[in-house]
Amino acid sequence: MSNTIIKIKNLSASIEGKEILKGVNLEVKAGEVHAIMGPNGSGKSTLSSVLAGRDEYEITGGSVEFLGKDLLEYDPEERAWLGLFLAFQYPVEIAGVSNMNFLKTALHEKSKYLNEDPISAKDFLKRVKEKAALVELDDKLKNRSVNEGFSGGEKKRNEIFQMAMLEPILAILDETDSGLDIDALKVVSNGVNTLKNKDNAIIVITHYQRLLDYITPDFVHVLADGKIVKTGDKNLALELEEKGYDWV
Amino acid sequence: MTTTTIHPITENLIPSTINNVATENALNLLSAMTFPTRKSEDWKYTRINKIIKKEYIQKDASGEINTKDFIEESLNAINVFVINGHYSTELSDANKNDGLVLEKITIDNINYNSLASNQTNIFTTLNTAYANNGLSISVQKNTKIKQPIHIIHVNTISNVIANPRTLIVLEQSSELEVIQSYYAPTIEDTFTNSVTEVLVSENAKFTLTKIENEGANSSIIATDDIKQLNDSTLRVNTFTKRQEFARNGINVSVDGQNCATYLNGAYSPIKKEHIDNHTRVDHLQPNCMSSEIYKGVLNDKSVGVFNGKVIVHVDAQKIEAYQKNNNVLISDTATMNAKPELEIFADDVKCSHGTTTGQFDEEAIFYLQARGISKDTAKMMLVEAFMDEVYNEIENDNLRNSIKK
Ligand SMILES: Nc1ncnc2c1ncn2[C@@H]1O[C@H](COP(=O)(O)OP(=O)(O)OP(=O)(O)O)[C@@H](O)[C@H]1O
Ligand SMILES: [Mg+2]
Numbered sequence: 078m079s080n081t082i083i084k085i086k087n088l089s090a091s092i093e094g095k096e097i098l099k100g101v102n103l104e105v106k107a108g109e110v111h112a113i114m115g116p117n118g119s120g121k122s123t124l125s126s127v128l129a130g131r132d133e134y135e136i137t138g139g140s141v142e143f144l145g146k147d148l149l150e151y152d153p154e155e156r157a158w159l160g161l162f163l164a165f166q167y168p169v170e171i172a173g174v175s176n177m178n179f180l181k182t183a184l185h186e187k188s189k190y191l192n193e194d195p196i197s198a199k200d201f202l203k204r205v206k207e208k209a210a211l212v213e214l215d216d217k218l219k220n221r222s223v224n225e226g227f228s229g230g231e232k233k234r235n236e237i238f239q240m241a242m243l244e245p246i247l248a249i250l251d252e253t254d255s256g257l258d259i260d261a262l263k264v265v266s267n268g269v270n271t272l273k274n275k276d277n278a279i280i281v282i283t284h285y286q287r288l289l290d291y292i293t294p295d296f297v298h299v300l301a302d303g304k305i306v307k308t309g310d311k312n313l314a315l316e317l318e319e320k321g322y323d324w325v
Numbered sequence: 326m327t328t329t330t331i332h333p334i335t336e337n338l339i340p341s342t343i344n345n346v347a348t349e350n351a352l353n354l355l356s357a358m359t360f361p362t363r364k365s366e367d368w369k370y371t372r373i374n375k376i377i378k379k380e381y382i383q384k385d386a387s388g389e390i391n392t393k394d395f396i397e398e399s400l401n402a403i404n405v406f407v408i409n410g411h412y413s414t415e416l417s418d419a420n421k422n423d424g425l426v427l428e429k430i431t432i433d434n435i436n437y438n439s440l441a442s443n444q445t446n447i448f449t450t451l452n453t454a455y456a457n458n459g460l461s462i463s464v465q466k467n468t469k470i471k472q473p474i475h476i477i478h479v480n481t482i483s484n485v486i487a488n489p490r491t492l493i494v495l496e497q498s499s500e501l502e503v504i505q506s507y508y509a510p511t512i513e514d515t516f517t518n519s520v521t522e523v524l525v526s527e528n529a530k531f532t533l534t535k536i537e538n539e540g541a542n543s544s545i546i547a548t549d550d551i552k553q554l555n556d557s558t559l560r561v562n563t564f565t566k567r568q569e570f571a572r573n574g575i576n577v578s579v580d581g582q583n584c585a586t587y588l589n590g591a592y593s594p595i596k597k598e599h600i601d602n603h604t605r606v607d608h609l610q611p612n613c614m615s616s617e618i619y620k621g622v623l624n625d626k627s628v629g630v631f632n633g634k635v636i637v638h639v640d641a642q643k644i645e646a647y648q649k650n651n652n653v654l655i656s657d658t659a660t661m662n663a664k665p666e667l668e669i670f671a672d673d674v675k676c677s678h679g680t681t682t683g684q685f686d687e688e689a690i691f692y693l694q695a696r697g698i699s700k701d702t703a704k705m706m707l708v709e710a711f712m713d714e715v716y717n718e719i720e721n722d723n724l725r726n727s728i729k730k
Binding site: 129130131152153154156157158162163165168169171172173174178179180182183184186187190222223239243 | 686688689691692693694695696697698699700702703706707709710711713714
């Protein structure tokens, strides 16, 4: 359990001249679950966007090593092929692109990049069936356009369904729990736990301790004003729930 | 006062022998007309100097072509070849359908030149004056032709002017699908000036799909003058592929009740291509519906023009007219000029029109990328999703698939 998956060193990033990340340090190893909590606007989604490769952000300092590679040098799609996955806080609706075609294309491009045989149509359908069952994704949703007309909760389920299909090495779940009712929360958490193994890792961004009852973190970090200001174990989340962020 | 204008474009051209009276009239009209400049409203965004200031040559249908290169087998169509503007009976398939007549337009053809916009469009006049070996298609009463007719236009030499002329007559309660495609492979600077006249009689159903794909150095002006009678249905789909310049003018005169008219088009110009779609629907009678969907994706320094005119005449009550033109600019240097025009002289009508020009949704592209879809593929998927609405208007599945390829 000592393989480093991602090592973020002193990462700073700004948008439109405004500095959002002000020196983030974080190391995640294989088999670990990290939770990041923190007040609204502290930079949690910015951190996940920067890691996923959104080019609106300007990296002003620091480095990110992902599986030994200089992550910031890669395009977003290459990062996905290398095994990075971001479950969006606000999944995008894409009219006219079917969920299935979208996933098939994603898998094909990945195997092309990795010089692997593309998944057969039969295996693809098998995997879809299996993974959709895992997050109890409604059959109808699979064939609709990506997220189009999905409810908030359905979108979040769809993110985890995609994660299951793509089998990433590092998954960043940005507030995947917001908008989920308690049953959905259990289903989604159960899905995540099933996907979790000793070779991959997960970063969950959340405001609520309740998610961490289902997905148990090894570490809890507090991100405030663009920096990680405190790190602890799962008890830190309980403490935050009780006292808020003011005391940190 | 009449003035006589000499047009360089007509230099060296041999006049039409289809119908001497029509030719004579057209030549007279032509000498009194001038080519439009950008000062004329209808040509405001489309400069034609480059096309009309040139001298062209006429060429007969004798050019060497391999017909197989142009036939789309999946369509299972009657393939009709029009070479350098001349209908070639030799290269075309024999027609085995009862009730369908394919022949050269002759002096006996009473419908010839009865719908053509000679008075208002100099390019139509030009065609009437110089078209030879026109193609006449007629479908007899109560006859439904299941097999589509694929008219394949091929220009075979550089600097050729082709004046293809097509006359299509659907008699009462008949049905027909025609595909017109245009090619000019491996040659340069050709000009196709196509005119198609169509009469859709009572209760008839006609579908015309145009595919313009002459290449990076060819210009086309395609004019369709169409008349619909009671209870008829018309569909015209225009797909402009690689084409340096295209000006499509579709004029539909809906002169009957309970008619349906669908005009759809898609264009995705690159480089400096210039694609202009002008449509005009005249609702002359009540209780009709017309619908238009045109969509474009413009790249590089390309220019798009859309002008959709719907005129609801006095007494044409209970008309529903819908029009939509949506565009995506995928480069900062592409331009789109869109202008819907509604002129309504009746009071009980339902009309809507909308035009949008925007960029790709960057959030959607990033989302697709983040899932492992390369940026180019992501854009392609979004283009396809955007265009599908137009492609879905093609009723013939095989045709839709071949166009999407
Ligand atoms: N495109 C942008 N333009 C300008 N400011 C931005 C942009 N994106 C983010 N910001 C700003 O960056 C800061 C951090 O935003 P971010 O979304 O990362 O916060 P967060 O920690 O995820 O908050 P939340 O808990 O509400 O999701 C905020 O002040 C936000 O307004
Ligand atoms: Mg956020």
